[in-house]
Amino acid sequence: MPTRILRDGILTSERVNELGALEEVFYRRLMSVVDDHGRYYGNHSLIRAACFPLKLDKVSDSDIGKWLLVTEKAGLVRQYLATDGKRYLQLIDFGQRIQAKSKFPEPDGDSLDSTVIHGDSPCDTGNNGLVVVEGGVVVEGGKAHTRKPRVTKTALADDFGISERVQAWAKEKGHTRLPEHLESFRAKAKANGYTYADWDSAFMEAIRNDWAKLGSSQKSTVSNGNSVAASRPL
Template sequence: MGRIRTIKPGFWTHEDLSELPPETHMLAAALLNYADDEGYFNANPKLVKAACCPLREDSVSVQESLTRLAAIGFIRLGTGSDGKRYGHIPTFQRHQRVNRPRPSEIATREIAWDGAPGDSCPPLTEDSVNDHGTITDDSMGEGKGMEGKGTTSAPSGAGEEAKRSGPNRAAYPEEFEQAWSLYPKRDGGNPKAKALKAWRARRKAGIPAEDLQAGVGRYARYVRARSKEGTPYVMQTATFFGPDEHWRESWSADPPPDDRKRQHPTGGWGDHTLVDFSAREGQG
């Protein structure tokens, strides 16, 4: 039975979801209606199709779409002790406010989630799925649904924190994790998978990890000295590690001499000292 849910506008511009086939992106939205009030659902492809897209003949199968959504962390899939396949949207309860929610029957079952053989996992907590590189309340506008106020999120490089704390953590080298943790936060998307791809390209080219990390440190001080952390003026990490080699720049935390002449009366520095990278992302 379908349920009324809330979807933020940013759901449709989310980078990781938008890289998937249109049918898969649409299914991600439909799963919000299909899932129960705690974000769990029966992942039998035939049942999913009957509930989510009964009249469509899509070029991408429901099974393939579910697999793709699990790969980016939007959902997780597992097998119950009854042999049936189940799914869960990890960030569902954080971003949906359901009026008079019904307890999930699936949540009480023993489920071995894919990627953790033999492990019966409880629902993910807010801490286990929170990540500064996902769709967050900062990167997507507020929304209201008929079942209550709420927001809908899809993890960017989605579910990255869940990946860090789970069995896939090895996918991210420790030296990269150190740089990632130091990198200034930004308002907007910041896909971790793309950042890792750019990092590996630089490492393959012979760039020492220490040089890349040092560049992150300089850039972080530069951004914070201008009070721009958490704004669109911070470039995506993938762009920073990209072929333009922004990590090589000096990124002096001191205002340039010309900017001192244009100091504001309050003692602050003008926004002209930084470029809005939100319009340039994707070029690296």
């Protein structure tokens, strides 16, 4: 389990003060399992097993879901959907020393845009309780590192279709049955309220991971050096 530095700023944090006793215990336990970037799986069962290994009979998945919503509303946690179609979470203003690359995908273009983080940051890293963000550069303890600019995510447009970019990519990679992939992708995106900064990239990822469950027939096969069409036409 990673070592965490927990500053006394958590005691005076207005955001933490919004939590009830159970939610605060959950939040503090969550700090112990996230990686250096403050990220972890968003699956409630995985969070429950990691945070409450000795209380599995007392804490339910629904409890985890309720506590996540409360901490998210308080501005302490964000949940996000990555391009792999899975949900993850990230602690906001985690402020730990980053020693390893995250094994979890980062929020796509969803970086924090606050300009100054004071002692209200629950995981304040020191530096007199101040982290200054200037022109996309975070100055912390005399060291600076760049922060990616915020990219706006949007909901699926009603007229979203198969662009020339996607067609060219699919042809190069051998993917077929694009209309069926599109139908599945649109349905899933609408049903789950997905938002992306780049919908073409998200669609290509869905095709690559076969969201439509078309199996091997989604690609053309090769016989005697000649391309043979998939079992169902586009």
